[in-house]
Amino acid sequence: MNEVKSFLASKTIWGAVVAVAPTVLGLLGLNVTGADAAEVAQHGNAIITAAGGLLVVYGRVKATKAIR
Template sequence: MYGTKSPLASVTIWGSIIAIAPQVLSLVGIEMSQEQATGIAAHADAIITAVGGLIAIYGRVRAKSTIGKS
């Protein structure tokens, strides 16, 4: 592995949260079908991907150096 990152930046952590969310919600009395859980996972993935892309663009625009070989 290379370096460290925030747990919230980890796809594994997000996948785990999404996987256990229906069971946790069920414990507190909120029922969720498999289709609903799948839909939530797809939306969460799309949102995370979009935010990542926007952060990458922002980082490149804000950068003070060009990209290239030294």
């Protein structure tokens, strides 16, 4: 139960990075608007959809047992 994981594997760390990113970007002079966030979300959705489709194909090709 004393497993150690990489700093980058921590969901807590990634959540904190996402939470503070707009503030840090603002301090650096980059303003993130709602439209920017919506555009990123659209691209993220497209990437996730494509990855899901590829995973379906990969899973079916690598499968060794039939589905009942």
